Amino acid sequence: MSSNKGLPVTIVTGYLGAGKTTLVNNALRKANGLKLAILVNEFGSLAIDEDLIISQDENMISIAGGCVCCSYGNDLLLSLMELAKLDPKPNHIILEASGVAIPSAIETSISLIEECYVESIVALVDAEQIRDQLSDKYVADTILAQIQSADLIFANKIDLVKNLSDFNCWASNSPPLDSCICVSHSNIELDVLLGVKRVGESNPQGPHINEFWSKTYIPGAPLDPKAFAKLLSGSDLKLVRTKGYVRGTDGKTYLIQTVGHRYYIDLSAELKEPGVVLIGSKSSKHESEVLERIGELRKKSDV
Amino acid sequence: MIVIYSAKKIITMNSAIPVASYVAVKDGKVLGTGSLEELQKWGEFRLDTTFEDKIIMPGFVEGHAHTMEGTLWRYVYCGFFDRMDPDGNTWSGAKTIDRVVQRLKEAESKLTDPDAPLSGWQLDPIYMDNKRVSRKDLDKVSSTRPIGVLHASGHIMNVNSKALEIGGLMKTGINHPGIPLDEDGYPTGELYGPDAMTPIGVHVGFNRSMTDSDEEGLLAFGKLCVRAGVTTVTDLAARLTEDGVDSMLKTTNQESYPATVVPLKVFLGATPKETVDLAVSLKKKTTDRLKLGRIKAVADGSIQGFSARMRWPGYYNGAPNGLWYTAPEQLSELYRLALEAGVQVHTHTNGDEATEMALDMLEGALKVNPSPDHRFTLQHCQLADLAQFRRMKKLDMCVNLFANHHFYWGDEHYRLTVGPDRALRMNACSTALTTGVPMAIHSDAPVTPLGPLFTVWCGVNRITASGRVQGEAEKITAKDALYAITLGAAYTLHMDNEVGSIETGKRADFAVLEDDPYSVAPENLKDVKVWGTVQGGRIFDAKSL
CATH class of the missing domain: 3.40.50.300 (P-loop containing nucleotide triphosphate hydrolases)
Structure with missing residues (x-):
């Protein structure tokens, strides 16, 4: 969507x-x-x-x-x-x-x-x-x-x-x-x-939030933005929100945003450095666990 | 100056003198009823024989109506049944969709501004074999002018392609339960529920202030009251903005305004405390013809819209339970604060779960603020059962049942919404009387036409639109029904000390009739002709309005 x-x-x-x-x-x-x-x-x-x-x-x-x-x-x-x-x-x-x-x-x-x-x-x-x-x-x-x-x-x-x-x-x-x-x-x-700030936007309060953790994920190679957005919004990761740019397999830049199980994908007019800010809840899954799991899931589903 | 009116028969609703031939009026009030000999002792008088061959009853009290009916008559009447407009013209019912289209065409041809919207009201395709009206039907009226027709229920609207286009909905890919799509993927033009209706409604003449009666609308409504014999009428869910109140005060204060209007402030968009505070301050603005300071709460939606809250087993067709319009805790707080401030609350409950909830909340609030004679009233209360009426009685509540609904939608309820068992007990007037719950019956105009004698006919005969008697056991006598539209309704408004009967000290409010509703056959009650009214001693002849 x-x-x-x-x-x-x-x-x-x-x-x-x-x-x-x-x-x-x-x-x-x-x-x-x-x-x-x-x-x-x-x-x-x-x-x-x-x-x-x-x-x-x-x-x-x-x-x-x-x-x-x-x-x-x-x-x-x-x-x-x-x-x-x-x-x-x-x-x-x-x-x-x-x-x-x-x-x-x-x-x-x-x-x-x-x-x-x-x-x-x-x-x-x-x-x-x-x-x-x-x-x-x-x-x-x-x-x-x-x-x-x-x-x-x-x-x-x-x-x-x-x-x-x-x-x-x-x-x-x-x-x-x-x-x-x-x-x-x-x-x-x-x-x-309301949604995380995009990569590159200033965040005067710093990335760390009370009950939440935040981390920028850099997806190495180009990927299918829809499959990746689905992955990020899946129940497995328990991510609260994500927002950032990815390079599609078609070479275009996409802005993806997820909140809970909902995700949005928009073609970006500008070429942006890939990077997605992830926000998770400390009470559900810790960042190291999530990052590891993203790697596993990408490998498993070839995203 | 004393005026003594002679009449063929004066039915007083005063048990000391139930029937009289003369009534004396002074300063807009009833001085007394009786024989000429008895009354002339009051002093110098003028004998008025205008009503010599008429029947006089206490002016009717409509306990649940909306003055917006006056405003709606500016739009094209598209209803299935014959209906009289404020000027006394009877519009024949449009029995087919073609007839509706033709009527809209006639109105369209009279419009000079090519961009002006054309609005119609009171469409009800359930009587036209449930054939759906589509935008293509209305496109036959005009393809360049936005057109919208509101259904009788008030919950559905039909619009043409131009209206959809202006509202940005003339497109494919819409996914909304309130907007059915045609085979071509575009909306059919039927819009269900306020969420679907609002964005288009504003382009076809139906906007948010429509429920506020402006001067013209309130004047038109006053004429409808005279034609129906009504001298006291509620406006049961008024927004009562500051401007709205000023306008109503100004209009009703006009020397020729023929009715006392009782607007209830709707509990919506403000906290319980703010609402009660507002009602208290509005009370101070009360005049003879505008009675302020009451609140209307809405607990749930409507049965035919499947938004009423139902107890087990729910809707007959399996539709999911309806919606709360007010949370139990909010209603409880409103009741508690209103009881404390001495402000009366009327509560719309359609489904029996909503009724149960209102009873529970009032029971709790009464424990905090015991209030003798509060007369909190359940409005519609269509599905209450015997046990609930018993609780109403114990809690000193009143009820205002929707007798007219039974005629217009009784068949639908039997067949589709609640099924036979519960359809038979809907609007249980007889149960209300047996359990001793003070009762009124109502039209909910403009949902159904303002006309207490028709409402009486409905309560007495319980006939549905298809001609079936539905719920023999809940029929009431003409005597009880006539009481319900006079003293009964006055009681639910705490106004039985002022109106509802013809007796010394009360306002001289009369319904002037051509026939005696006590002696006509029950099936003819709706055909009793109304000559006009007397309100506060002022004569209003329906023919010369």
Whole structure:
């Protein structure tokens, strides 16, 4: 699949109390020049931390650093189209879905408009509550549908879980939570949430991230970009995100991006040095293990 | 000045004087009912014999409608059934797709701006052997002008090729459950659900503010009220923006505005606390003809759209369970805060799981904030069973059942959505009365036409569009049904002290009828003619609106 030309949208899903609003505010604090547009279902004093707000009218909150926040009520697509018309144009849209929305349905809807495309679906679950929630008579099926359609699942508030090994054991036997990444306080770096910076772009904070590791992988010889992207997004490696350039067997340069099991491949206009930044979670697989496994997989499947 | 009206019969809904021949009105209120001799003791009066050969009932209270019906009449009526517009013209039902196309063509030929969209409403192909309407049908109307026709359910829209083109959807390769494709790979022009409808809807005249009644729309809606005998009407899911409220205040304050409008602020896009705070502050703006300060919550979707939340065993055709529109915790918080602030909440529940959820949440909230006489009301509540009605009673809830739905979509429910067993008990009016749950019945206009006497007919006869009686056991008497559209509905709005009966001190709101609904045969209830209304002592003759 190729990424479209429109604005990238990250859908943040999760039931009430999972930490979506905190995640959004964290992202705004870390935006660092990136112009983020936040779309929330509920537009109120609670959506955005007060110290971040510059001004507010009925339709939009202006936020420090050129970011904005709007509510969409029942007109999601219309709101997205309006955001895409903003000048200056936002770099990225974070859509905080309502606690009962099914993100896959939102993604299909967004596919109808050319202004935007869904870059990834990120689900947050409340690690302390999720076991009870998944047996709740009213919302279990809704929450399951949310995490089933996510590319990345974060088990948030992990610091509140009393018996961590018990949780890990339960999660690893409860797909799709077996691939969840444990975090606290919705603390997820922008690189992980919205996509890694490309090779060569400056990264003032350095490559190392709290619960994540990051490493640049240089694929030696030209390869089939699709097969390689599939490999990187396979369940085996448990990579969170990857992004970078590869040389195709046709001699052309391709930009590949993966997030969870989702991948995008785009032909690059410029000739770039091959190199793909990999981000993995320390809680699932360590970098040396991943690099070794990539080598094995490439050999095995002749990529 | 006292005016005494004479009538053939005045049905008061006041058990002390159930029937009278005269009613005295002063300052827009009822002074009393009785004989001329009894009433003239109040002092100097003028005798008005306008209604001498008419039947007077308490003005009807429509407990679940949307004033946007007034706005929709600007568009071309494409419905299957005959329907009267605000000016009193009856539009014959368009029985075939060709007839729909022809009607749109007639309207198209009158448009001067070549780029202006053409919009239609109330299409319902389920009555046309379920034949699908396609963009090619609408292309016969125009290939250069965007055209959109909204279905009766409000959940589906048909558009032409030009509309798809402007909206960027006239292409192959679309993969969306709400956008079926033709054999040629292009969309058929049918759009299912708001997500598919919105991007095209804006190009064919249906936009987000459509549900807000502007002055013209609210005036048109007022005329529909007079023609239906309605003197108090809800606008059950209003956005109530600041401008919207100002506009409604201005319009309803006009001396000739014929109804009291009760808009409920929809719980959407704001937190429970903000919503309750807003309702509290809006309450202060209440006037005689605009009653503010109530909230409407929506728990789930619709049964025919398969988005209602169902308990086991779910949908008859195996469709997956529907969607929550509001999370249980949010509803619980809303209830708790609203009870604390003394703000009433009406909750849309269609599926029986949604009803169960609302009952659970209110039960919990009432333990935190016990509130005698809260009258929280379940709206539609179409699939509730006996056990749920018993719980409603225990929790002091009211219910407003969708009697009209049974006629329009009862056959579909029987055959497809919920199956025979549950279709028979849908909109269980009799169960509501037996269990003692205060009950109203409604039209949900514009989904079905505003007309409480038709709603009464539906509740009494339970006949579906195909002519079958569905659910003999849930039929109610005309007397009970007439109570439901007057005092019953007034009670669900905490307005039974002001309207709903003709008795001393209440607003002089009358439905003026040509026949006596208490003495016509049950099957003829829908044919009782409405002469007009009296609202707050002002006379509105439907013929001279």
